[in-house]
Amino acid sequence: MTQSARDDLDFRALMDDVRPLGRARNRADPGRAARGPSEAQLARRESAAAEPQGRDFLSDDFVDLLPPFDPLEFRRDGIQQGVVDRLRHGGYAAQAHLHLLRRPLEECRRALPPFIREARDHDLRSVLIIHGRGREIDSAPNVLRSYLAKWLAQFEEVQAFVSAGQADGGLGATWVMLRKSERARSANRERQQKRRG
Template identity: 60%
Template sequence: MNANQRDEQLFSHEMADVIPLNKGRNRADAGNGGARPPSEAQLARRASAQDGEQESNFLSDEFVDLLPFTDPIEFRRDGIQTGVIEKLRHGGYQVDSQLNLLKRPVAECRREVFRFIREAHQHELRCVVIVHGRGKSDESHANVVRSYVSKWLEQFDEVQAYATAQPRHGGLGATYVMLRKSHRARQRNRELHQRRRAP
């Protein structure tokens, strides 16, 4: 008996007590007991919600100048100390979360970056990593995504700085992102400092 025959015999043995579904009941939406299809009003609300999400995504989807695939990238907003970008560049901050964009289409990357940065800021995360890949040429898909990520990050008010990651976090194929503190976190810090100053 060869391996295929053994597999077939084992499969038949395991399936011996399986009862086939009744005809017409082999689909999740079949029969009167299934859920009704969404109404026109429900469909309109879904479409409106999706349109609203797309409209709120301000990230540019226009042509981007490609970055040299061998060069590290970095950015810091005016008012951010050089010590912050230095520490970020050297992986000195704890990474709170990571977004993986490897092999995803640019349009999907745009949606995911928008969602990820907004949610990270809402959850008061400070340092996150975006993994986009490196590529082997300026025109490679990974470098196109990397170039867009660099452009998109500068469009967020929440982003204070970003820099190419250290090798342990992906090197040229990933980017550290430093987010500004949320209003709640800044308020907590002020209250903490006031308590420390109090006699």
């Protein structure tokens, strides 16, 4: 007897007492949907609705700590590397600054969403966030830097971010490029149409 024939017999022996489900019992409990959400689901929904704005996605859950001497870099699909390089070298003027240096992590987490929203509301494109950088991987500035990298990537408004050049704070600061608002895009289209005549 070959190995495959033995495997086939073993399988049949294991599955001998298995029977297909009847047509009436081959679905999940259909009565559950008719009963509506459970108490636990209602409690979770109520808790989620009660969360303050800005805590929706910026959690202080676990984050992989970044090595203190590695630069930050993030860009969304469609953003050219040349734009990121120009951002890194300070090619775009800082239109706003957020200083998080020596502030507790919780305070930084609360300060970031309104800063990003306000910058976007005022049609700002490039902002500089100063956060510091420690020499040890578990130092407070490096922990903040690691969380900041996680948080910034979660904002739809953020197109790219990179560690700043030495003149702007080095690894202790991060340049952030924000998406153009619809108002800025329409103004840009008008300018382009006027140039074309």
